[in-house]
Amino acid sequence: MSARTRRLLTALVAVTAAAVPAAGCGVGAGSTPSQTELHVSKAFGTQPLQDLDEPKIEGSDTVMRLLQRNTKGVSTKFGGGFVQSIDGLSGTQRGGRSFDWFFYVNGVLADKGAAAMKVHEGDRVWWDYHDWTVVDRIPAVVGSFPEPFLHGVGGRKLPTRIECVNDNADCQAVQDKLVALDLPAAKGGIGTSYTQDTLRLLVGPWPQLHREPTARLLDQGPARSGVFAKFIDMGRKLQLFDDQGKVTRTFGPGTGLIAATTSQDEIGEPVWFVTGTDARGISAAAQALDEGALKGRFAAAIVDGRPVSLPDIVR
Numbered sequence: 001m002s003a004r005t006r007r008l009l010t011a012l013v014a015v016t017a018a019a020v021p022a023a024g025c026g027v028g029a030g031s032t033p034s035q036t037e038l039h040v041s042k043a044f045g046t047q048p049l050q051d052l053d054e055p056k057i058e059g060s061d062t063v064m065r066l067l068q069r070n071t072k073g074v075s076t077k078f079g080g081g082f083v084q085s086i087d088g089l090s091g092t093q094r095g096g097r098s099f100d101w102f103f104y105v106n107g108v109l110a111d112k113g114a115a116a117m118k119v120h121e122g123d124r125v126w127w128d129y130h131d132w133t134v135v136d137r138i139p140a141v142v143g144s145f146p147e148p149f150l151h152g153v154g155g156r157k158l159p160t161r162i163e164c165v166n167d168n169a170d171c172q173a174v175q176d177k178l179v180a181l182d183l184p185a186a187k188g189g190i191g192t193s194y195t196q197d198t199l200r201l202l203v204g205p206w207p208q209l210h211r212e213p214t215a216r217l218l219d220q221g222p223a224r225s226g227v228f229a230k231f232i233d234m235g236r237k238l239q240l241f242d243d244q245g246k247v248t249r250t251f252g253p254g255t256g257l258i259a260a261t262t263s264q265d266e267i268g269e270p271v272w273f274v275t276g277t278d279a280r281g282i283s284a285a286a287q288a289l290d291e292g293a294l295k296g297r298f299a300a301a302i303v304d305g306r307p308v309s310l311p312d313i314v315r
Contacts, residue, residue: 004193005188007252013168015109031059032057032058032121032195033057033059033061033119033120033121033122033123035121035122035151035288036054036057036066036119036121036122036123036124036125037052037053037054037055037123037124037125038050038052038055038066038067038071038125038126038127039051039052039124039127039296040071040072040086040126040127040128041125041126041127041128041129041296042089042128042129042130043128043129043130043243043313044128044130044243044298044309044310044311044313045126045141045143045211045296045298045309046296046309046313048139048296049086049087050070050071052070055070055072056069056181057069057119060238061118061119061218062114062115062116062117062118062119063103063105063114063115063117063118063125064076064080064081064083064108064113064114064115064117065115066119066125067083067086067114067125067127068101071086071087072086072087072256073085073086073087073088074086074087075090075249076115078113079113080115081102081112081114081115081116082113082114083101083103083112083114083127084101085101086101086127086129087095089129089276091129092101096133097131097133098131098132098133098303099129099130099131099132100129100130100132101127101128101129101140102128102129102130102132103125103126103127103128104125104126104128104140104141105123105124105125105153105154105245106122106124106144106147106148106152106153107124107126107140107142107143107144107145107147107148107150107260107270108139108140108142108148108153108253108269108270109137109138109139109140111258118155120151120154120155121151121155122147122150122151123147123151124144124147126141126143126144130241130243131244133244134222134223134243134244134245135222135223135226135228135243135245136223137226138226138228138272138298139260139261139262139270140226140260140261140262140270140272141260141297141298141299142258142259142260142272142294142297142298142299142300143294143295143296143297143298144288145291145294145295146178146181146291148184148199148269148270149178149181149185149201150181150183151181153269155269155282156197158177158197158198158199158269159186159197159198159199159258160183160184160185160186160199160200160201161185161186161187161188161189161198161199161200161201162174162175162178162185162186162187162188162201162203163187163189163190163191163200163201163202163203163212164187164188164189164190164203164204165203165204165205165208165209166204167187168281170203170204170252170274170279170283170285170286171187171203171204171286172291173283173286173287173301174201174203174286174289175187177289177290178252185201186315190202190204190208190209190211191212192213196268196269197269198269199269199270199272200269200271200272201271201272201273201274202215202271202272202273202274202275203274203275203282203286204277204282205235205276205278205279205282206231206235206257206274206275206277207234208233209273209275210231210235211268213263214261214262214263214271215271215273217261218230218231218259218261218273219231221241221245222241222245222311223245225259225261226261227259227260227261227299227310228240228242228243228298228299228310228311228312229241229257229259229299229310230242231257231277232250235277236252236277236278237250237251237255237277238250238251238252238255238257238276238277238281238301239254240301240308240310240311240312241304241310241311241312242311242312242314243311243313248310248312248314249312249314251277251301251303252275252277253277253278253280254277254278254280254281254304255276255277255281255285255301255302255303256274256275256276256277256281256282256283256284256285256286256288256301256302257273257274257275257276257281257299257300257301257302258273258274258285258288258289258294258299258302258307259272259283259300259310260272260298260299272288274289276302281302284302284305285302287305288300288302288305288307293307294307296309297309297310298310
């Protein structure tokens with residue numbers, strides 16, 4: 001049995017243990033959450049299937065029940081906490097590759113079964129069907145921005161800290177974007193004076209950012225970081241990868257990157273990166289930190305001022 005298979009089976013056991021009986025039942029009375037959204041897609045967000053800004057929801061709904069209320073053909077397995085299919089699209093193996101449904105709440109990969117996770121105020125729930133053969137864990141995505149900064153994780157709104165290599169115009173632009181959303185965010189240096197349960201947003205040149213432990217995961221490639229991009233040539237170039245872990249394109253000056261992952265021990269809150277190959281690339285990334293530019297993207301390379309979805313599926 002491969003390490004990847006063991007990891008998946010361990011996760012499924014956890015899902016089954018966490019799932020409530022009778023898949024999708026509520027978890028008790030409560031006021032109906034407002035400002036919730038439900039998005040369903042395939043191929044890492046590149047093919048939207050359903051996009052509901054005001055889904056039908058009740059106060060006791062779990063993530064599973066929200067899906068069942070608003071989507072056709074939901075079938076489950078492993079005690080009802082794990083989705084097998086949505087509207088006829090089922091988890092499967094074909095051609096030596098594995099495909100399944102994964103869900104994110106406010107841009108963070110769920111750590112429990114959908115039938116055990118309650119929907120909170122403002123939650124953006126995103127189900128995506130994709131190939132996990134090469135990269136079996138993508139812990140955080142940027143396509144639900146301004147989440148998780150606006151409503152937090154697991155119903156807890158968390159403080160946000162912008163960590164800057166240099167407190168320059170790009171760092172100020174990132175802070176201004178959050179302030180415009182009524183999100184107060186402190187600024188400081190990289191990896192200094194922050195506490196746990198803080199959402200961190202790192203801004204600056206990659207050669208300086210990658211000294212931070214979580215940032216170094218991106219240097220190890222998509223299988224380790226869950227980000228389908230990697231800086232090379234001392235940070236002066238950015239390689240893009242497809243969903244099979246193959247390099248598709250390489251970009252140089254003026255290229256930016258907006259991405260997120262979690263710490264090396266795979267616990268803790270997501271860390272976001274606004275960075276680039278040079279000053280122009282960083283500035284482009286800072287300007288692209290926007291709901292419209294990032295919506296539905298797992299991560300985004302900024303090329304010629306425009307976002308390119310990652311993984312880079314060009315076939």
